[in-house]
Amino acid sequence: MTPSRHRLTNYRTIPPRGIIAADSKRFEALGKGDLVTEIPNGDNKSTKVFVWDVLYAPMLGATLISVSQITQGGYSLHFRGQECRIFDAKDRCIGSVPLVHGLYRNWMRHSLPRRMNVCHVCMAE
Numbered sequence: 001m002t003p004s005r006h007r008l009t010n011y012r013t014i015p016p017r018g019i020i021a022a023d024s025k026r027f028e029a030l031g032k033g034d035l036v037t038e039i040p041n042g043d044n045k046s047t048k049v050f051v052w053d054v055l056y057a058p059m060l061g062a063t064l065i066s067v068s069q070i071t072q073g074g075y076s077l078h079f080r081g082q083e084c085r086i087f088d089a090k091d092r093c094i095g096s097v098p099l100v101h102g103l104y105r106n107w108m109r110h111s112l113p114r115r116m117n118v119c120h121v122c123m124a125e
Helices: 067-072
Strands: 008-021 026-040 046-056 076-080 083-087 093-100 122-124
Touching: 008 046, 026 093, 046 067, 046 093, 067 076
Parallel strands: none
Antiparallel strands: 008 026, 008 122, 026 046, 076 083, 083 093
């Protein structure tokens, strides 16, 4: 899910779909599209990862990408220690995301300021 409509390609509107955040607040997804995100891969390097059918929810505080969205794209993940390593279909490591305050966070160039309080857990109805 993302609040950033401009980051989605192949965007299409959908009938409003209810979403419940961890604090029980409700908001709606209004569309979906495909998202390209960059995963850190060494010093000042990154790898593009494609995620399909990402929901557009303008009231969401930050982009959330689920493990199942990544694995459905043909990638695999390995969680160990303080990082999540992402592998492509040929089992090559294409990036690593650090564990920060209990979450694997990938702060992208287009993300919200780190000082904002955002909900990191929600589900679609």
